[in-house]
Amino acid sequence: MKDIINAILSGGATSQDFTALRLPESCRAVVLHKNEADMFEGMATVDKDPRKSLHVDEVPVPELGPGEALVAVMASSVNYNTVWSSIFEPLSTFTFLERYGRTTELAKRHNLPYHIIGSDLAGVVLRTGPGVNSWKPGDEVVAHCLSVELESSDGHNDTMLDPEQRIWGFETNFGGLAEIALVKSNQLMPKPDHLSWEEAAAPGLVNSTAYRQLVSRNGAGMKQGDNVLIWGASGGLGSYATQFALAGGANPICVVSSERKADICRSMGAEAIIDRTAEGYRFWKDEHEQDPREWKRFGKRIRELTGGEDVDIVFEHPGRETFGASVYVTRKGGTIVTCASTSGYRHEYDNRYLWMSLKRIIGTHFANYREAWEANRLIAKGKIHPTLSKVYSLEETGQAARDVQRNAHQGKVGVLCLAPEEGLGVRDHAKRAQHIDAINRFRDARS
Template sequence: MDALGQAVVDGATPEQLERLDVPSEYYAAHLHRDDVDMFRGVADKDVRKSLRLGRVPMPELAPDEVLVAVMASAVNFNTVWSAIFEPLPTFQFLKSMGRRGKWEARHDQPYQVVGSDAAGVVVAMGDGVRGGWRIGDHVVVSPGYVDDQDPEAQNDSIKSGTLAWGFETNFGAFAHYCVVRASMLMRKPAHLSWEEAACNPLCAGTAYRMLVSEHSARMKQGDVVLIWGATGGLGAYGVQFVKNGGGIAVGVVSSAAKEELARKLGCDVVINREELGMAGYNGDDPARTVEIGRRLGKMIRTQVGEDPDIVYDYVGQKTFAISVFVAKTAGTVVTCGSSTGYQHQFDNRYLWMRVKRIVGSHGANMKEQLDCNRLINRGQILPTLSTVYPLDEVPEAVRLVQTNGHAGKVGVLCLSPEEGLGITDPALRARIGEDRINLFRHAA
């Protein structure tokens, strides 16, 4: 470990950190452009074969950027996509970004440091950084990389083409250091450890926009919300926002163990996918879609009394046709991803004749992220961290998510030498309760 990183780990003061030089290179989990064809014709695209570990050059900071010493990070499914080079190699994103100008050109490298969630300590700043940020601040990173010179960004940055940091940009979170714009910083929740704080921003912010924001489903009190993958990273935050907002959460999960976890999380109704007869179903059989949809709809009406007002779908190809079928008349299907495939087939009659809506949602703008972070700071939304890996085992951590062997979020310790560090408000933590904060850890 370099001197600056060691000083952060040792708890150096801001004044001490300011006196230390930024290293010329740093340790990171990364992909390499030479590997983009390695999975052609391969059935099992094992991310452990493409994710590399080693040192990479330290980029120069732009005037509006900060360097964060990453104490902890967390795995999102976008790293799986990056590491299997699908639906297209993310090096194409970096090349496109590199054409924008001097500072963007730094991102177009033969390597890409991936990872879109981080909690850490500010250790260097460009000379144009404002907003009250100081060396030594404890922060979490919003994953939205925004072009603040795009006029549409002043309305809703997601509509202006916000990039996903560490996926569509370089210098991401699975490393000892990461480079982010100052506009991406949020104050770290003081009652959470580094790894607990790191697991929240991407999934929690995405779920907030999908369900709560005026830009997506606009959930209201009493809404019945069907949540596919209710104990997954996105699903578990979705359940919490439904319950926080006075909704009725219907969770679909894939195992008996996840059934129990979904109930503890707050689901009013829990349905095991096996009960629906979805084995071997890929979303492309109209007759089976209707069969499964009717079965699912009957289960929900039996226990709740009505069809879902909102269906929350990030699973994609295997579930989307059912989502469209099962949503109530004039209901909404909100989607933000497709972890089982991007080609969605559905019977449009059930959409147009029953005046339903499909809403695409992607990430969150900074106002939504800050509103979400406020709820996390107050203990109203809890981390979903289930297990933690060291940085050297990032390939195994990403493989766990790739094979859906996890619940909630999978954390990664970067500079932090052990779990449980970084808590600066133990009194608030005690009021919230260890059992609530560690719900997913206990389940794991």
């Protein structure tokens, strides 16, 4: 492993040099143990602690198959699916691995008594399997997390519709929170050359998800002038939605939970901001009944910020806690586009405000390769910037996941895997200098 790190840090190793390196038989990885899948049974979600379930183990380097690549992971990051995996909600990810392992002989590799998690990476290709022509050892890459087989016709218009679509590192094994990861070659994209390893690893999942949800024709199809309500606008997902709205000529209405988070949104260029904590919005009277009066108060506040207009698009991801309000405040003919459900999966809303006002609910889930490529291209061009706020070591991944679970973070949190320190991997220093304030925006916002 030391030779691999040295070759990467040298900055001058060739593809032939990487090909000549001997691969280790094992590497360190963040794993869940199958025999602990019921460790939190009977506990409330908030009490389930990722620090107890996430382990850093020495595991075998996986076998390389056709159309795949082994990548030396310099850095990764924590997403909310890391939290879900770690607390075995909504079900144990070993269920996914068992199901996948039954599909083909090659897929049996994924059904193991441990699960290497993580759906982001930035690193260097070490080996490619048969049939890989676009990538070679030594290529500096990031990976998106869509894993598809594409043997069915269903996925050939939109690969997200492939019946065998899975999220790498969540519904498959050998994810990015490891020193060496296994990916399909069509997950790879060029690493933005003005970013460090940890900065480049941070956008992947959330940036691509926000792109499809908000910009793509498969999502809301945002246009110039649209009023876009963004829940959690300074968070891992919302921080990219806010940037896409601003870059696309829309008007983001940013919902946050503290003045510090409001300041981050202002620093991105947003002007319409609602601090839901300071303004005391409570959309549920109790756990069973919502409060329409709060929907109306919320809608009135939005119109105060938009010059009397309702929102064209709601960027939804909290789910149960906010969905009733989201449907209510959307304008006639508008769109609620939803992914995830971090506050609960059972959404409730008053259907009169949907059907009688011709509103639409669109479900989105990550992104296809083209959408992920376009989202990464905007990062590489300096149009959208990483929202990295804090970086942990591989051994501290449990704490990183706990922070994300408790919403005690800004933007995204990164994890160093093989990179010995932060700030490495920058190739274009001139481009970086042009965007350094935006790159550091979320770091500077920490307190």
